[in-house]
Amino acid sequence: MTFINNILKRLNYTQLPPRGEWKEFIFKLIDDRIRIITAGLNLRELRAIMRGDPPTEKPNPRYKVITTSFVAHLRPRYYPQAATWFTHTFRLGFFVTFFFIVETITGIVLMAYYVPYPDQAYGSVLAIESNVFFGELMRDIHRLGAEAMVAFSWLHLLRTYFTGSYKGPRSFTWLTGVILLAITAWLSFTGYLLPWDQLSYWAVTVGTSITESGPIVGPTLNLVMRGAPDIGAGGLLRFYLQHVILFPLLAILFISIHYYKVSREHSISLPAVVEELELPADKKKEYNRRIDLIPDLLSHEIFLIALGTFVMLAILYFRWFHSPLETHANPQSTPLDTKAPWYFWWLQGILKIDPANILENLLNPILQPLLGLFGIEFTLELSKLLDSKFIMGLIVPPVLVVILAFLPYIDKNPSRLSSKRPFAIIWGISWIFIMLALSYMGLPEYGIETPAATRVIQDLAPEEGEGPLREIPYAELQYAHGVYTVGEDYGRDLCPGLAYQPDHDKPDNVVIGCPHLTAVFNQFSERLRVAEADGRLPDLVARIVVEQFQPGMVRVTPQVEWSDPETGEAKAYEHTYFLHENRVLGSH
Amino acid sequence: MKRVQLEIVLGTIFVLLSAAIVIILGIREPQRLADYVLQQRGRQIEFGAAVFQNNCTACHGSQGQGITGIAPSLRDEHFFTERLSEIGWGSTLEDYIVSVVTTGRQVSTRPQYVGGGTPAMPTWSERFGGPLRDDQIRAVAAFIMNFEQYALGELPTPVPIGPVVDESTPEGRGQALFTQAGCVACHTIQGISTATVGPALDGLAGRAGSTVSGLTAEEYIHESIVDPNAHIVSGYSPDVMPQNFAEILTEEQINDLVAFLLDRTQ
Ligand code: HEM
Numbered sequence: 001m002t003f004i005n006n007i008l009k010r011l012n013y014t015q016l017p018p019r020g021e022w023k024e025f026i027f028k029l030i031d032d033r034i035r036i037i038t039a040g041l042n043l044r045e046l047r048a049i050m051r052g053d054p055p056t057e058k059p060n061p062r063y064k065v066i067t068t069s070f071v072a073h074l075r076p077r078y079y080p081q082a083a084t085w086f087t088h089t090f091r092l093g094f095f096v097t098f099f100f101i102v103e104t105i106t107g108i109v110l111m112a113y114y115v116p117y118p119d120q121a122y123g124s125v126l127a128i129e130s131n132v133f134f135g136e137l138m139r140d141i142h143r144l145g146a147e148a149m150v151a152f153s154w155l156h157l158l159r160t161y162f163t164g165s166y167k168g169p170r171s172f173t174w175l176t177g178v179i180l181l182a183i184t185a186w187l188s189f190t191g192y193l194l195p196w197d198q199l200s201y202w203a204v205t206v207g208t209s210i211t212e213s214g215p216i217v218g219p220t221l222n223l224v225m226r227g228a229p230d231i232g233a234g235g236l237l238r239f240y241l242q243h244v245i246l247f248p249l250l251a252i253l254f255i256s257i258h259y260y261k262v263s264r265e266h267s268i269s270l271p272a273v274v275e276e277l278e279l280p281a282d283k284k285k286e287y288n289r290r291i292d293l294i295p296d297l298l299s300h301e302i303f304l305i306a307l308g309t310f311v312m313l314a315i316l317y318f319r320w321f322h323s324p325l326e327t328h329a330n331p332q333s334t335p336l337d338t339k340a341p342w343y344f345w346w347l348q349g350i351l352k353i354d355p356a357n358i359l360e361n362l363l364n365p366i367l368q369p370l371l372g373l374f375g376i377e378f379t380l381e382l383s384k385l386l387d388s389k390f391i392m393g394l395i396v397p398p399v400l401v402v403i404l405a406f407l408p409y410i411d412k413n414p415s416r417l418s419s420k421r422p423f424a425i426i427w428g429i430s431w432i433f434i435m436l437a438l439s440y441m442g443l444p445e446y447g448i449e450t451p452a453a454t455r456v457i458q459d460l461a462p463e464e465g466e467g468p469l470r471e472i473p474y475a476e477l478q479y480a481h482g483v484y485t486v487g488e489d490y491g492r493d494l495c496p497g498l499a500y501q502p503d504h505d506k507p508d509n510v511v512i513g514c515p516h517l518t519a520v521f522n523q524f525s526e527r528l529r530v531a532e533a534d535g536r537l538p539d540l541v542a543r544i545v546v547e548q549f550q551p552g553m554v555r556v557t558p559q560v561e562w563s564d565p566e567t568g569e570a571k572a573y574e575h576t577y578f579l580h581e582n583r584v585l586g587s588h
Numbered sequence: 589m590k591r592v593q594l595e596i597v598l599g600t601i602f603v604l605l606s607a608a609i610v611i612i613l614g615i616r617e618p619q620r621l622a623d624y625v626l627q628q629r630g631r632q633i634e635f636g637a638a639v640f641q642n643n644c645t646a647c648h649g650s651q652g653q654g655i656t657g658i659a660p661s662l663r664d665e666h667f668f669t670e671r672l673s674e675i676g677w678g679s680t681l682e683d684y685i686v687s688v689v690t691t692g693r694q695v696s697t698r699p700q701y702v703g704g705g706t707p708a709m710p711t712w713s714e715r716f717g718g719p720l721r722d723d724q725i726r727a728v729a730a731f732i733m734n735f736e737q738y739a740l741g742e743l744p745t746p747v748p749i750g751p752v753v754d755e756s757t758p759e760g761r762g763q764a765l766f767t768q769a770g771c772v773a774c775h776t777i778q779g780i781s782t783a784t785v786g787p788a789l790d791g792l793a794g795r796a797g798s799t800v801s802g803l804t805a806e807e808y809i810h811e812s813i814v815d816p817n818a819h820i821v822s823g824y825s826p827d828v829m830p831q832n833f834a835e836i837l838t839e840e841q842i843n844d845l846v847a848f849l850l851d852r853t854q
Contacts, residue, residue, distance in 0.1 A: 052592070119722065130624040133617055296592070303595040310602040313609045327635065328723055481746065548746040549651070551737040553633060578637040582630030585623045 039072065040064035041294075049295045062294040074256055075293050076263035082287035083268035084297070088163065091304055092156035093262075096184075098308050099149035100251060103187075106142040107244065114194065116240035118233050121196035122328045129325070140316050143323035146188050148312075150343045153184050161407075161428050164416030165269040171408030173261040176254055178405040183251050185343070190243035192341060193236065198464050201329035202338040204239070205231055210351070210393035218394075230331060272416035326464040335463040336454070337444035346435050348442030350392045356382035452531040453542075453560040453573040459527075460520060460558065461577055468520050469556065474581040475500040476514035477546055477554045486525045486542040494518045517546075524558060537562040552581040629730065636731030639724045643712070646773045646783050647703055652735060655770030657830035659701050659709070663735035685729040691716065702828070704785060762848025765841055774829065777852060786829060787821050792853040809846045813837075 005015055017025040027043075035042045040061045041049070048056050055062055063077050082088070113132055115124040128135040157177065160166055166174035193204040208231070212222040227234025262268060269275070274287045291297060315321050340348050363380050371378045403410070413421050440446065450458065461469035479498045484490065493513035500511055521544055532540040541561040549555040559574040589597075640652065647659035654661030661667060668681065675697065677684045692711035696703055703709050712718040712725060720728075737743040755761055763780070766772060772781035776788040796805035800819050803811065811818050816829040833842070 123723065126628060130621060130628055133621070134614070136620070136624070137613060299592060300595060303599040306599040306602040306606070310606045310609075313606050317609045317613065328721070549637065550633070550731070550734045551743050552630070553637065553734065555637070576638070576641060578634040580630035580634050582626045583634065585627040585630065 038065065039069035052295070062292060065294065072293075074259045074263060076267060076297070078290035078292045079268050079297065080270055080287065081289040081291055082270050082274040084291050084300075085271060088271045089268060090155070090159055092152050092159055094301065094304060095308060096149055096152045096156055097255060097259075098305060099145045099152065100255065102145040102308075102312070103142060103149065104248065106138045106145065107248075109138045110142055111244055116194070116237050118196060118236055118329070121194065121236060125195045125197075125325060137316065140321065140323050141312060144312060144315065144321050146191060147341075147343070150184055150188055153181050154343075157181060158428070158432070162418070162425065163269065164272055164418075164421065164424075166408045167411070167414070167416055168408075169266050170261070170269065173258060173266065174408050175405055176258045176261065178401065180251070180254050180258060182401065183247055183254060187243065187247045187251065188341065188343070190239045190247065193231070193239045194243065195325055196236065196329045197324075197326040198329055198335050199324060199326045199339075201231065201331070202334060203340045203344075206338055207340065207344070210389065213387055213390040214394050215390070218390075232331075269416070272418070276415060276417050324465070336450065336458055337462060337464075339444050340442070342439070345439035345442030347393075347397060347438075349438035349440065349446075350396060350442075351389065352441055352447050353392055354383075354388040355391055356386040356388060359386075451573070452536040453528070453562065453571075456524065456527045456531070457558050457560070457573070457575050460524060461575070468516070468523070469558075469577060470579060470583070472514075472516040472520060472579075473500070473502055473511075474552075474554070474579065474583075475502070475511075476517045477556065477579060478548065478581075480514055480517055480546045481548050481554075482546060484521055484544045484546070486528055486540070490518075490521075492518075494521060520544075528560065532562075535565055538565055539563045549578065554579050632727045632730045633734050635724070636727035636729070639720065639728045640731055643720070644728070646781070647709070649770065650767060652732065655773050656832070656836065657700065657702065658770060658773050659703050660698070662732050663739050665739050665741070668736055668739040682729050682733050685732055686725055689713075689720075689725050689728060690722075692718070705828075758844045758847040759851045760848075761841070762844035762846070763852070765837070765845050766848060769833070769837060769841075769845075771845075780852075787824060789849060789853050793850045794854060796850075805850060806846055809849050810842060813842055813845060 001016065008015060031042045034046070038046070042061075045056050045061050048054070049062070066072050066075060066077050110128065113124055113128045113135070115121055125139070128139055132138075160174065160177065189204070189207065193200045208222060208225050211225060212218050214221060223229065225235070225238070226232075227236075227238050270287070274284075279287070339345075359382050360380055367378065367380055411421075411424060413424065415421060418425050459467070461467040476495065476498065479495050479500075484494060493515070494517055495514040498513055501507060501509060502511055503509055524542070524544060528537060528540055528542050531537045537560070539562055543559055545555075545557040545559065547555045547557075556577045556579060557574055559572070561570065561572045563569065564571055640648075641650075644652070647655060648662055649655050649659075652662040654664070662685075672681060672684060675684070688709075690711070690713040692707055693703070693709040694707045696708035701708065710718060712720045714721055738745045755764065766777070766780065772783060774783050774785035775781060776783055776790065778790050792809065793805060796808045797803075799808055800811075808819075814834040816831060817826045820826050837845075
């Protein structure tokens with residue numbers, strides 16, 4: 001023993017304890033390690049935290065963590081009690097962070113399998129779904145988390161707006177928030193392209209084309225973004241690198257700044273009613289009572305993580321959400337109804353507004369009679385001066401974002417109480433409605449005329465996605481081999497002799513006839529009849545042909561013939577759909 | 589119960605439920621993966637069928653059944669059982685299809701199928717200047733492979749419905765024949781076909797009566813079908829249009845075709 005101690009002494013190491021003191025020695029050794037790992041908490045303190053006891057030492061070691069640990073220094077020591085009211089924050093900012101972390105974890109898994117090259121990207125996503133254990137789950141979580149992150153960022157923005165938390169010292173926090181909103185939007189937009197299916201390819205092509213309309217630098221900017229005049233290998237790689245490296249790093253940086261501002265500098269704002277109203281002293285004291293990070297805020301956050309994880313998994317378990325994957329990107333064919341993801345519908349809606357046209361319609365009726373008095377014939381034509389895509393795509397949205405970012409400097413009203421800022425509240429609510437209206441205008445159905453026959457067939461079976469026609473069970477189609485003409489009477493059901501079991505696991509569940517096919521045929525007939533009645537499809541002849549085409553596959557062809565209402569010329573439109581019996585296998 | 593305690597209880601329940609979901613999904617995962625592979629194959633076949641319909645039917649027939657004189661059937665027993673050894677191909681049939689379609693055929697290996705002339709079948713792959721991506725070619729191969737059970741007689745081949753025409757009139761029957769007999773592979777008629785091997789037939793009814801002196805429009809069209817070399821349309825070569833329609837088709841069918849052409853190409 002002395003021999004070993006001598007060596008240890010030479011090496012400048014801790015001395016071994018004498019006999020009988022080994023227990024304390026080892027305990028102290030462990031305790032020291034734990035203190036280092038937890039940045040200041042020893043075992044006794046941890047035990048006290050777990051039991052909800054007060055701190056065991058002075059100064060409070062639970063605050064020390066926050067100064068020594070890098071990660072924890074982004075967290076508050078405590079929040080005042082009133083700032084932690086659920087109805088004040090709804091934990092929205094917390095959940096945005098939660099989703100960001102979920103995205104990072106699932107994203108790293110997906111990255112291991114994804115190939116950012118046009119020939120292989122789509123195939124690699126298919127392989128993730130068909131060949132990787134939990135691959136589909138990872139993809140679904142990643143997609144769900146992304147949409148939730150965007151949604152919760154907006155909601156969080158609304159809450160900080162309506163509680164007036166952007167005011168005063170927190171104006172910089174608000175600014176970093178707006179930057180984070182932009183980063184979040186760009187993260188989701190770049191990610192949208194990666195599956196390289198028709199949906200993503202065209203949404204991004206349409207999206208990036210906005211920059212093209214910019215003066216002088218527009219085309220160059222477009223080229224920089226796409227890597228070539230059209231999105232191809234170069235563009236995909238650029239989007240990929242931004243999605244997995246540049247913007248996650250920027251997000252981490254700005255989330256850290258944002259968090260630091262909130263938790264270390266200004267704390268979460270007190271609800272305005274607490275801050276600005278006269279309250280009894282005892283209430284005021286209670287509302288300002290410190291709620292420490294350790295253990296109270298932390299245990300609450302762990303609870304929120306458990307809740308968030310469970311809700312996400314439950315949504316996926318019941319298949320209320322599923323990440324889409326449509327057909328392979330095809331630069332040669334633009335699908336009808338190209339659609340951006342829902343959180344960009346408002347932008348698509350803005351693009352449908354033509355300011356030149358509006359101004360002309362507004363000014364001409366005033367200007368013309370006025371100038372007419374002087375005998376001048378004049379029609380204001382602005383469409384050549386004002387390029388609507390440029391104005392609505394490149395000028396208006398950035399201006400809106402800048403106004404949003406500088407809101408704290410525009411809104412000088414010092415009060416945060418809703419009753420003292422009625423204008424701001426009405427303004428905020430109006431914007432919610434404006435955004436909803438713009439989003440509605442952004443839908444492909446709005447403002448874009450599709451010929452009646454095309455529209456009817458497109459609604460039954462959109463070029464991309466499923467639709468009622470593709471959802472007809474195979475058993476019905478297989479039985480229904482034949483021609484079904486609009487206007488003929490088939491009775492209540494198109495297949496009176498059919499009875500089938502939709503689910504082999506449930507032999508008692510029997511469907512009589514072909515209700516799905518019948519419903520599709522009835523919808524087809526009714527909508528075409530309406531169009532015939534209002535004169536869009538004179539001399540209508542229409543039918544749906546169902547053919548057994550291959551083992552396990554039918555061909556369904558809706559056909560419409562009519563004469564052009566103006567020229568009387570004979571017109572025809574048809575679309576063929578091949579439907580394989582396994583097309584829905586595994587997706588229930 | 590204090591809020592903390594409630595949260596601990598609920599949090600524990602959520603964690604357990606989450607774990608349960610993950611375990612259930614994990615147990616189902618092998619089956620899901622297997623199903624997904626089948627589902628994907630199904631969708632690939634659908635996609636291949638559409639590619640086939642848009643690119644291949646002009647030569648190989650609307651259902652891949654081949655067109656006499658133009659291109660072989662891709663769904664007969666010979667193709668599925670003997671073709672590989674005939675050509676000396678070592679790998680699978682699906683690979684053979686992918687390979688032939690990718691590169692095309694400069695010259696036909698069988699004189700009875702002239703295809704589009706030279707090349708007999710054009711290259712299809714984007715890599716060699718064709719219109720199709722690799723995944724489309726693989727899909728079309730999956731689609732052709734799916735004919736196997738019909739080809740080997742394991743399943744009865746259904747009667748195709750084809751274009752819906754009024755079979756009670758000669759014009760209607762003629763229109764059906766125009767597709768079934770493979771005229772669509774070489775001739776354009778607006779709204780029916782778009783092929784350029786032979787002359788476009790739009791306007792034929794008008795000019796037919798004055799093309800060969802002594803023949804009425806009806807007689808000229810009839811002759812053009814049963815004996816194409818009797819009169820060669822300028823700019824086209826003899827012996828391209830099959831000479832054996834008189835043997836394949838009955839006299840009544842040929843008259844139906846004539847009636848259809850007279851009616852449709854005014
Ligand atoms: C990636 C996006 C974002 C993350 C991760 C995030 C995170 C957070 C967190 C955790 C808080 C603490 C309070 C709470 O949970 O509500 C907070 C507060 C705040 N956030 Fe965000 N935020 C994001 C985006 C935004 C946006 C888009 C805005 C508005 C433009 C914004 C403005 C603010 C403001 C003003 C506060 C202070 C609120 C107060 O003191 O009551 N943040 N943020």
